[in-house]
Amino acid sequence: MQICSFLPSATEILYALGLGNSVAGVTFECDYPPEARQKAIVVNTILAHDLSPAEVDREVAQYSSHGESLYSVDTELLKRIQPELIVTQELCDVCAVSTSHLAKALHALSPQPKVLSLTPHTLTDVFRDVEAVGAATRTQDKAATLVADLRRRVARIQSKPKTQAPRVACLEWLNPLYNAGHWVPEMVELAGGIDNLAQRGEYSVPIEWQRLIELNPDVIVIMPCGYDVERALAEYRKTVFPKNWNDIAAVRGGRVYAVHASAYFSRPGPRLVDGVEILYSLIHQDFSTELPTGSWSRV
Numbered sequence: 001m002q003i004c005s006f007l008p009s010a011t012e013i014l015y016a017l018g019l020g021n022s023v024a025g026v027t028f029e030c031d032y033p034p035e036a037r038q039k040a041i042v043v044n045t046i047l048a049h050d051l052s053p054a055e056v057d058r059e060v061a062q063y064s065s066h067g068e069s070l071y072s073v074d075t076e077l078l079k080r081i082q083p084e085l086i087v088t089q090e091l092c093d094v095c096a097v098s099t100s101h102l103a104k105a106l107h108a109l110s111p112q113p114k115v116l117s118l119t120p121h122t123l124t125d126v127f128r129d130v131e132a133v134g135a136a137t138r139t140q141d142k143a144a145t146l147v148a149d150l151r152r153r154v155a156r157i158q159s160k161p162k163t164q165a166p167r168v169a170c171l172e173w174l175n176p177l178y179n180a181g182h183w184v185p186e187m188v189e190l191a192g193g194i195d196n197l198a199q200r201g202e203y204s205v206p207i208e209w210q211r212l213i214e215l216n217p218d219v220i221v222i223m224p225c226g227y228d229v230e231r232a233l234a235e236y237r238k239t240v241f242p243k244n245w246n247d248i249a250a251v252r253g254g255r256v257y258a259v260h261a262s263a264y265f266s267r268p269g270p271r272l273v274d275g276v277e278i279l280y281s282l283i284h285q286d287f288s289t290e291l292p293t294g295s296w297s298r299v
Contacts, residue, residue: 001137002083006043006102009269010087010118011036013130016146016270017139024081027071029226032263032271040081042074073105083113085136120268121201123183123190123276127151129268150273154190157280157289166218166283168193169250172204172225172261174239179207180223183272184265191279193219209242219283220250222299223261229297232258236299257282259296 004025005011011030014023020035025042088102106112116136118129127147134143168188170180179197181204188195196215197207204225222232236258250256259265259282264275278295281287 001085002081003085003087003137004042004078004081004083004113005030006086006088007118007267008032009126009267010089010133012267012269012271013133014087014137016130017134017137017142019137019139022137024083025077040077042077042081044072044074073102075105075108078105078109082109082111085114085116087116087118087133087136089118118268121182123154123186123272126183126268126270126272130270146270150270153273154276157276158190158192160192160280160284160286162192162284164284165192165194167215167249168195168219168221168279168283169197169212169215169217170195170221170223170265171212172223172266174222174224174235176206177209177212178204180204180221180265183268184223187265187272187276187279188283190276191283193279193283209245213242213244213248216248217250218253218255220248220256221279221282222256222258223265225266226262228260228262229258229294232261233297233299254298255282256299257296258299260292260294263292264295 001022002024003014003019003022005014005023006027008027008030011023011026012032014020015033015036023036023039026036026039027043028041028045030036030039086102102115114136116132118132120126120129127150130147131143134140170184170188172178172180181198181202185195185198185200189200197212222236224232224235227235245251259278264271264278274292274295277289278291281289281291282296
C-alpha cells in the first residue's frame with residue numbers, strides 16, 4: 001500500500017504500526033522516527049523558517065482571516081506516487097493541511113485515494129486514531145497491541161503515589177501568551193496535577209499574564225508548539241515578563257521547566273504517553289521512570 005502522511009503525528013503512528021516501508025510521502029516536519037526524513041516531501045509550509053514567535057502569530061492570523069492555507073501540496077509528486085491512502089487531519093489548520101485544501105489537491109489525482117482524517121482532542125481520541133489507522137491499513141492487531149501498551153503505561157503512572165495535586169500551568173506560546181489545550185489538560189490530570197488554565201479537549205486560546213499570576217501555579221511547563229527544549233529555553237529567556245512574575249509560586253520555587261513539545265506534547269501520537277510520564281516526574285519530583293534524553297530542562 002502506498003501511503004502519504006500529511007501530518008507528523010500520523011507518520012509516527014504509521015511507523016509504530018510497522019508501515020514505514022509503505023510510507024511514500026510525508027511533510028517537511030516529519031522527523032520521527034529519523035528514517036522518515038528520507039521520504040519524499042509532499043507537503044511544505046509557505047511560512048519563512050526564521051520568523052519570531054510574534055511574527056508567526058501575525059502571519060497565521062493573516063492567512064487564517066483570508067481562509068488561506070499555511071501549507072502547499074506538491075500535486076505533481078502526488079501524481080507520481082499515486083497513493084492509495086492519505087492520512088490528514090481536521091483539528092487545526094495551523095498544524096497541517098486542512099481537508100478543504102486537500103480536496104483541491106486530490107482533484108488532480110486519478111484514481112482517487114482513500115482519505116483518513118484524524119480529529120483528536122483528547123488522549124482517548126489519539127488512541128482511537130491509532131485504531132482507525134490500523135483499520136485503514138489492515139493492521140488492526142498491531143494497533144490494538146500498541147494501544148493496550150500505551151494504556152498500561154498511563155495506568156502505571158496513575159497508580160504511582162501522589163501526596164499532593166499541584167497547580168500546573170502549561171504554556172503553548174509565550175509571545176503572545178497561550179495556554180496549552182486539547183489533550184494537555186488531560187495529560188496533566190493523569191499525571192496527578194491540576195490544570196486551572198485550560199479545559200480538557202478545548203482549543204488553546206490566548207490568555208493574559210495577569211490571569212496566570214492570579215492562578216499562582218506551583219509548576220509551570222513551557223511547551224511552545226513545535227519547539228524542542230533548546231528553542232523553548234531560548235524563547236523563555238527572551239520573554240519580557242510582567243513585574244509580578246517572580247511572585248508566582250512556581251518561579252519562587254524553581255519549578256519552571258521547558259520541555260520538548262514537538263516530540264511529547266504538540267503531536268497527537270503515541271509519544272504523548274511519554275509526555276504524561278514527563279509531567280508526572282516534573283510535577284511530583286519522582287524520576288524513578290526513565291525519561292527520554294533531552295525531553296526537559298529546568299529553566
